[in-house]
Amino acid sequence: MNNQYKRILLKLSGESLMGEKQYGIDEKRIAEYATQIKEIADMGIEIGIVIGGGNIFRGLSGTSKGVDRVKGDQMGMLATVINSLALSSALEKIGQKAQVFTAINMFPIGEYYSKWRAIEAMQNGTVAIISGGTGNPFFTTDTGSALRGIEIEAEVMLKGTRVDGIYTADPEKDPTAKKFDKISYDEIYTRGLKVMDLTATTLCKENHLPIIVFDMDTVGNLKKVLSGENIGTLVY
Numbered sequence: 018m019n020n021q022y023k024r025i026l027l028k029l030s031g032e033s034l035m036g037e038k039q040y041g042i043d044e045k046r047i048a049e050y051a052t053q054i055k056e057i058a059d060m061g062i063e064i065g066i067v068i069g070g071g072n073i074f075r076g077l078s079g080t081s082k083g084v085d086r087v088k089g090d091q092m093g094m095l096a097t098v099i100n101s102l103a104l105s106s107a108l109e110k111i112g113q114k115a116q117v118f119t120a121i122n123m124f125p126i127g128e129y130y131s132k133w134r135a136i137e138a139m140q141n142g143t144v145a146i147i148s149g150g151t152g153n154p155f156f157t158t159d160t161g162s163a164l165r166g167i168e169i170e171a172e173v174m175l176k177g178t179r180v181d182g183i184y185t186a187d188p189e190k191d192p193t194a195k196k197f198d199k200i201s202y203d204e205i206y207t208r209g210l211k212v213m214d215l216t217a218t219t220l221c222k223e224n225h226l227p228i229i230v231f232d233m234d235t236v237g238n239l240k241k242v243l244s245g246e247n248i249g250t251l252v253y
């Protein structure tokens with residue numbers, strides 16, 4: 018197999034972890050993710066992962082329930098740690114080494130993140146799950162993912178979603194929406210597309226980190242993307 022990439026950053030949304038559920042973590046979905054991740058680890062690809070927390074808590078939505086925004090964001094960041102622990106456990110269960118890093122020091126739940134330790138883990142065949150977002154309120158895990166992807170010198174950021182790429186409009190609402198095979202960062206701005214928040218898109222643009230948006234919920238797609246199959250949308 019001719020691997021296009023040696024090191025990647027995979028972004029998974031917290032919401033996808035819910036599977037068919039309304040809240041929390043679906044065991045079937047997380048097991049499927051783990052299997053797909055092991056499959057590409059077995060191809061020799063070095064893998065860093067950032068997971069969102071929206072299946073448990075989002076800071077912004079907490080404000081309508083009376084939660085202070087900064088504390089709400091801290092709750093959201095902790096939610097990403099919970100998801101990361103769950104994914105590491107699912108990976109270990111199928112024989113894939115994984116290590117959780119945390120943006121804020123909370124040893125022994127995870128190791129305090131540093132670029133060098135995360136790279137060392139990946140070079141040893143361990144999946145580095147980098148949790149806690151950026152460690153700061155008012156950011157998202159998309160931005161955390163862009164930041165970590167750049168830091169660990171990933172060649173690409175794979176954004177796994179439930180949609181199979183970027184469309185001219187939301188395909189779940191507009192049946193005439195058309196999919197892009199590729200699109201430039203600038204076109205995302207000019208068309209006002211909601212692919213990721215602008216902070217994340219700008220970080221990727223300024224640091225030349227390409228993004229591939231693809232449907233991670235279809236089993237086997239992660240391997241297909243990394244084998245160079247033309248699924249999803251490339252942002253360059």
Ligand code: UDP
Pocket residue numbers: 029030031032068069070071072074075076077089090091092093094096149150151152153154155156157158159161
């Ligand atoms: N969050 C934060 N700083 C970060 C990353 C995340 O404060 O650097 C908080 C924020 O409250 C966010 C929540 O964590 O709503 C969950 O992250 P996100 O919404 O990105 O998760 P997803 O929607 O991908 O599940």
